[in-house]
Amino acid sequence: MKKSLRLAAAALLPLMFPALASAAEFNGATLSPLWGVPFAGILLSIALMPLLVPSFWHHHYGKVSAAWALAFLLPFAVIYGVPLAGAQMVHALVEEYIPFIILLTALFTVAGGIHIRGNLHGAPGLNTAILAIGAVLASFMGTTGASMLLIRPLIRANDNRVHRAHVVVFFIFIVSNAGGSLTPLGDPPLFLGFLKGVDFFWTAQHILPDTLFILAVLLGLFYLIDRHYYRKEGVLPVDPTPDTKRIGFDGAINFVLLGGVVALVLLSGFWKSPVTFDIYGSKMGLPGLVRDVGLIAITLLSLKITAAKVHADNQFEWGPMAEVAKLFAGIFLTIIPVIAMLKAGTQGPFGAIVAAVTRADGQPDPAMYFWATGILSSFLDNAPTYLVFFNTAGGDPVALMTTYATTLAAISAGAVFMGANTYIGNAPNLMVKAIAESRGVRMPSFFGYMLWSGAILIPLFVATTFLFFR
Template sequence: MLILAASSAHAALPPAGMIAPFVLLLLCIALMPLFAAHFWEHHYPKVAISLGLVTAAYYVFVQQDWHPLHHAAHEYVSFMALVGSLFVISGGINIRVKGQATPLVNTAFLLIGAVLANVIGTTGASMLMIRPWIKMNKYRITGFHIVFFIFIISNCGGALTPIGDPPLFLGFLRGVPFFWVLAHCWQAWALAVGLLLAVFYVFDAVNFRRAPEEVRELETAHEDWFFRGLLNVLWLGVVLGAVFLPKHLQETTVLGVFSIPALVMFAAAAASYFMTKREVHEANDFNFGPVKEVGYLFAGIFLTMIPALQILQSGEAVQLTSPLQYYFSTGALSAFLDNAPTYLSFLAAAMGHEHLSVDSTADVVKFAAEHAPHLIAISLGAVFFGAGSYIGNGPNFMVKSIADKSKVHAPSFVAYMVYFSIPILLPILIIVGWLMVHDSH
């Protein structure tokens, strides 16, 4: 699942100009909601798909090579199977909260979400917890509540297991041992999550003190928690079980695009949707809007980014040596290029420098054992920096969409980066990289 294969060796690299549709799509995602919100709301599917078709036409009519498109289709379907199934199943579990949260309760909630993200994935944890998060803070919720939720639960929290975030699952499929990430990255995870929680607590304490007295009294009310739709925990188990299907089933596809794990995930999502009581979905305000938005935009992204990834994988654009260089380079692209294929691109480049192949399980195991600092850097860079923008990781857009539909102010694409990811997240990730990557020799 989420397997990104290099284009056939004989295919010529695309010209640099073919990166233009990808750049244009990123600019549209960033700027259209600011300057043409009404047009973008109604026509973003057409824009995303049209730009993707420009890239597709280049490979069909100029390169006359279907292989990159086939790989992108397989990758996209697998991506949507994982993200979509966790979205649907988590949407069938309703957590009701009575009473409001203090800064300490909020901080504990985010920590629980960071741990849970490693069990049901960042997508599952995000979809399960975003609605109670909004309800807990409904009297004083602001943009930073949404942003820190994305930072911690939708991204950084999922850095301990392959289930946690798609890039790590991709590495697991290629041969990285399941518990390798936990053994090698837990200290960096603890530092990153700890620093983010500390900063959040300060922000939230200030927000709490500024709230009117009657709101603060509500905030200190006793919290009561109610759970409905717990049958869906079974379907979450089915999705997670698909992760551990035997390798020969992992590699089996239908029509060359639908992997067996992806089909299992789609089936689990369908069973969950039709077996969940309507009142549970209504209580969650469940609808397919967020996953449709992710589906359309990432269809365009997965197509338009093919030339960029091919140029990157060729080695002509990757002249890196130290783990810290891999950490920041993987991170810089993961913030905008989707962190799953970016992870594999830099893993392939790093292994290529050691004359190893990312397509060989034995080589991946050898690389993980003998070049752990490089793999740590690539893993952390992909997962942590996925929080750098709304398009760095699938759950980010979903959380924003749910917040918008709940009438909560979520920052725009540009405001998210200008006011939060660059001044707050980036310094923290620089500290984490310098302490946990630079010194890991």
């Protein structure tokens, strides 16, 4: 079983160009922290430019993302050589970004083809129920799938509300992040752990109390805040709509396609195959190739069979997906040196961070693993961050699931829970924000959102630390 998991993991990730194999790995310990400037630059651009130059950002955010990517790639190629720069770019795009975007596009398209009709009116009880349902769905269809399925009907239900931003903020907290903590299907870091040898149901067994605690507090707090705003607004007239039927689904065939997406992702993890394909010098494993081709086929099929009226009722548009694709392309490229410096461990520029997770007696400190993984996952891609600390803790799945179970639970929880701290901590966050804004919801700015997460999530994570990771 362990061998099959290793083979599946190997097949899931395409290999580097053979001619550049010797250049594919480089020592992050030799890099200057200044190589992190382009990554910091794209983060600050996402945070500040929508506030300072909103019109420019709206029309040129893709160019800004590309400029920061080139600000890393071009100097890197000059100093370290084109082969190494090319190898790193291929690694980031082929192994990480392209499969990532294909999966997100499939989930975005399929979920966008499901219209929940009926008289949904955003009272506190209904809103809380939708968030709770989304939290459950997130661990079985992924945080992206659950977010894309429910964010539109939730916004539509609250169309007549004056205060709506808090509803979307808590949706990101609960559905786009914390709800995906119980299975490898829920969030990419847990899926990578599964490929490394962590049992499928291990996370549910060891993080269920943590998840229930966080979700219960967030749902209860949301209900109180939403009830306050609801009462403050008074009784508002409901906009008359022709959608007076009882609750139901249009485009329900897309639920079958959604099951297909989940099946393909699982298949790519379980299926072992020695077959590889050479694509312009890069080898791709058969399971990963089948998964990606299957996801593209499902995306096209969903677009073909979904009635135009369903897309119109959902106000389906490609703007949010395009924004995520362009911004994360820059993030995946500029994050290359940052991840390399973290992988260098105590010998790298960020050695203090890695050293901080180990106690004086040499044993791992679960509380510090929770916070180190979580804080970095708030700003970096949480999947590679999970792998960095998974390996820092020894990288042996058997030992981590038994002797160091609390440490693995802390790494898993930090990567999933704290992705809610910023808009870029998890891909669905930015997608939900873009969809909400396209529907007229005035969402908080990058730092405004962090005020919400800082006031609500950070104290909750402190409590989680004392309850579960001491």
